[in-house]
Amino acid sequence: MLEIRRKIMVAVDGSAVSDKAVYEAVWLAGSQADKLKNELLAVFVKTDRMRDYDDLFVRGISAKEVNERWEKIIEHAFFVVRKLAAERGIALETIVVEGEPASAIVDLARVHDIDLLVIGSTGKGAVKRAFLGSVSAEVVENAGCGVYVVRA
Numbered sequence: 001m002l003e004i005r006r007k008i009m010v011a012v013d014g015s016a017v018s019d020k021a022v023y024e025a026v027w028l029a030g031s032q033a034d035k036l037k038n039e040l041l042a043v044f045v046k047t048d049r050m051r052d053y054d055d056l057f058v059r060g061i062s063a064k065e066v067n068e069r070w071e072k073i074i075e076h077a078f079f080v081v082r083k084l085a086a087e088r089g090i091a092l093e094t095i096v097v098e099g100e101p102a103s104a105i106v107d108l109a110r111v112h113d114i115d116l117l118v119i120g121s122t123g124k125g126a127v128k129r130a131f132l133g134s135v136s137a138e139v140v141e142n143a144g145c146g147v148y149v150v151r152a
């Protein structure tokens with residue numbers, strides 16, 4: 001029998017839209033799970049773009065405090081994917097890297113030989129756009145695999 005295993009990567013930034021992307025990614029990874037062993041990876045990119053995580057960039061806080069705040073943000077960002085993957089019995093790998101989100105996501109997808117990337121159309125950014133945020137636009141443009149953009 002033809003066996004098709006998929007490696008699916010979902011990009012999370014802690015926004016409600018990325019949680020929607022997580023629901024879709026978990027659903028895809030979990031479909032026909034008894035026959036297929038799909039793999040799910042979730043990635044969070046630590047970015048210094050101030051508007052995304054502005055409570056991090058408060059004047060006068062210590063490096064230790066910044067680290068603690070990052071830990072909280074990352075826990076929150078992975079919360080839904082951890083919960084849903086556990087409920088569906090899907091093996092999950094979580095990855096945290098530092099850098100520019102779009103290029104980091106594209107690079108990681110290549111390194112991990114991902115079949116399908118799942119991202120939200122928009123995310124934490126405050127600017128309202130017609131459809132795509134800057135990260136999703138750049139990922140769609142540059143990814144070496146298929147990209148499933150989950151609409152806000």
Ligand SMILES: Nc1ncnc2c1ncn2[C@@H]1O[C@H](COP(=O)(O)OP(=O)(O)OP(=O)(O)O)[C@@H](O)[C@H]1O
Nearest residue numbers: 011012013045119120122123124125133134135136
């Ligand atoms: N730092 C990040 N780490 C992982 N995934 C991210 C990150 N930032 C964005 N993403 C992914 O990209 C999707 C779209 O977010 P994007 O940043 O493009 O939109 P936005 O925040 O509304 O706009 P912008 O950041 O351009 O102001 C998110 O739903 C998430 O899936």
Ligand SMILES: [Mg+2]
Nearest residue numbers: 123124125133
């Ligand atoms: Mg953003």
